[in-house]
Amino acid sequence: MRYVSPGREYARDSRYLTTRITADGRDGFPVEPGRYRLVVARACPWASRAVIVRRLLGLEEALPMAVAGPTHDDRSWTFDLDPGGRDPVLGIERLQEAYLARDPGYDRGVTVPAIVDVPTGRVVTNDFARITLDLSLEWSAHHREGAPDLYPRALRPEIDAVNEVVYTEVNNGVYRAGFAGSQEAYASAYGRLFACLDRLAARLGASRYLVGDTITEADVRLFTTLVRFDAVYHGHFKCNRRKLSETPVLWAYARDLFQTPGFGDTVDFDHIKRHYYLVHDDINPTGIVPAGPDLSGWLVPHGREALGGRPFGDGTPPAPVSAGEAVPPEHTPLPT
Numbered sequence: 001m002r003y004v005s006p007g008r009e010y011a012r013d014s015r016y017l018t019t020r021i022t023a024d025g026r027d028g029f030p031v032e033p034g035r036y037r038l039v040v041a042r043a044c045p046w047a048s049r050a051v052i053v054r055r056l057l058g059l060e061e062a063l064p065m066a067v068a069g070p071t072h073d074d075r076s077w078t079f080d081l082d083p084g085g086r087d088p089v090l091g092i093e094r095l096q097e098a099y100l101a102r103d104p105g106y107d108r109g110v111t112v113p114a115i116v117d118v119p120t121g122r123v124v125t126n127d128f129a130r131i132t133l134d135l136s137l138e139w140s141a142h143h144r145e146g147a148p149d150l151y152p153r154a155l156r157p158e159i160d161a162v163n164e165v166v167y168t169e170v171n172n173g174v175y176r177a178g179f180a181g182s183q184e185a186y187a188s189a190y191g192r193l194f195a196c197l198d199r200l201a202a203r204l205g206a207s208r209y210l211v212g213d214t215i216t217e218a219d220v221r222l223f224t225t226l227v228r229f230d231a232v233y234h235g236h237f238k239c240n241r242r243k244l245s246e247t248p249v250l251w252a253y254a255r256d257l258f259q260t261p262g263f264g265d266t267v268d269f270d271h272i273k274r275h276y277y278l279v280h281d282d283i284n285p286t287g288i289v290p291a292g293p294d295l296s297g298w299l300v301p302h303g304r305e306a307l308g309g310r311p312f313g314d315g316t317p318p319a320p321v322s323a324g325e326a327v328p329p330e331h332t333p334l335p336t
Contacts, residue, residue, distance in 0.1 A: 002282045003179050009188075010179035012172055015108045016127040021115060022138045029117065029124050031139055033062040036124065037087075039095055039114045041077055042268040042327070043070040043275030045171065045224040046128040047112040052220050053132040055318055056262040058144020063135075065325065068095060068112060070271035071278050076110045090121060098123045129167070132217060146316030150217045158211050162218045169196035171225050178237025178283065186238065194241050201249040208256070208309035215311050219257060226254040227267055230293050232276040236283065245297055255302040261317040269295060270331035295333035 004010075021029045021036060029036075038054065040047035054063060066087045068077035076096030079087040086093050095114060099106045102122040114126040125131060136151045151159060173193040180186035200222070203210065210218040225233070229244040245251050258264035277289045311317070321327075329336040 003280050004282055005179075005181045008181040009185040010176045010181070012175065013109055016111075017102070017123060017125050018127045018130065019125050020127075020130065020134060020138070021124055022134065023141065031141070033142055034064065035118060036063060037066050037089055037116045037118050038063050039066045039068060039077075039087075039098070039112055039116055041068040041070060041072075041112045041271070041275070042266070043271040044112050045228060048224040048227075048266065049128065049132050049220050050113040050135070051266045052223070052262055053135050053150060053217070055266060055321070056150065056215075056220075057135060057139070057147045058318060059135060059139055059142060060322065060325070062139065062142035063115075064089065066090065066116075067325075070268075070275040077112055089118060090116060092121070097121070129163075132220065136217065144318065146312070148215060148312040148315040150215065150220070152212070152216070155212050155216065159216055159218045162210050163221055165196065166200075166218065166222050166225075169193060170200070171221065174225060174229075174233045174237050174239055177239050178233065178280075190239065190241070193239060197247070197250065201247060204253045205249050206307070208253075208304050208307040213309040214313040215257070215260070223254065223257045223263060226250060227258060227264075228272055228276075229254075231269055231272055231290075235290070236276050236280070243293075245293075252302040252304055255298055255300060256304045258298050259302065260311050261320075264298065264332070264334055265321045265327065268327045268331045270328070298333050 019029060020027045021031055023031050038050060040051050042048065042051070051065070054060065054065065066079065066089065067081055069080040072078060076094035078094050079085060079092070082088055090098065092098060095112070096110045098114065098116045098121055099110050101120065111126050111128070113128055113131055115124050115131065116122065117124050133151060169192050173189060173196065176189035177186055177193060180189055209215055210222065226244055229239070233239045234243050244254060258267070273289050277284050278287055281287060
């Protein structure tokens with residue numbers, strides 16, 4: 001499978017299934033605890049957003065989760081982490097089967113996160129940007145006691161504006177650099193990425209979080225790129241002006257979030273590295289997965305409490321991650 005088109009800039013296929021699961025069921029899919037299955041891969045930054053938000057809001061029981069393996073071929077993510085290579089609830093080997101159950105002629109990306117309607121086995125949505133907002137807004141009746149408000153009404157215009165910039169210049173910016181098909185396309189993507197990171201560093205130099213004084217959806221979206229930066233984007237995607245760990249403000253900000261319950265305890269560095277270095281074989285044809293970087297730095301005190309802020313606002317941290325959803329201890333620097 002080729003990710004780079006020689007001579008061309010990278011353009012993401014953004015044709016998603018935009019059906020929504022809502023409290024009033026206006027698209028035909030009402031919020032119902034246990035009816036749906038959130039399919040993710042811990043390797044994927046877009047899916048990781050949903051994993052973090054689900055955990056912060058305490059939706060583990062209301063919205064059960066399936067975890068695909070870290071690699072895939074040109075057809076689909078697979079459930080090779082499960083006994084027999086099948087998801088135990090959906091009974092399928094490939095996520096592609098749930099997409100084809102919805103549309104036998106489906107010809108777009110088989111992406112994660114995806115939410116599957118268990119009774120029919122059909123994908124409802126893979127609109128990753130909308131999924132996390134709907135978990136905050138439409139699933140509120142099933143949030144845990146003490147769940148934070150990740151999308152507070154008064155701050156939504158500012159959160160939306162920040163999210164748009166972060167998505168365009170950072171979340172997707174690393175891909176524009178990594179999948180650039182020409183030197184010119186790469187140089188443009190590289191310049192835009194680091195110009196935006198510089199602006200974000202300036203913003204975060206005086207504020208603990210991106211918008212307001214608590215964690216919001218904006219922080220979740222930036223974190224999933226930052227946590228992958230040194231492990232894959234710096235080398236594999238040639239985003240190498242400097243490492244995240246050499247950028248004092250952003251490194252401290254990322255460590256602050258990583259050490260916050262609900263963030264770092266969802267991150268699987270082994271899956272992240274295996275996905276990028278094995279799947280993108282046109283960029284890394286040898287298939288060699290790097291041994292580094294040293295992960296211990298993620299646990300170094302960040303000192304950002306001095307900026308004030310209340311991570312969960314008037315809420316509380318989530319409970320410890322359940323044993324069934326814990327990241328293997330050898331895949332994380334977090335103590336077990």
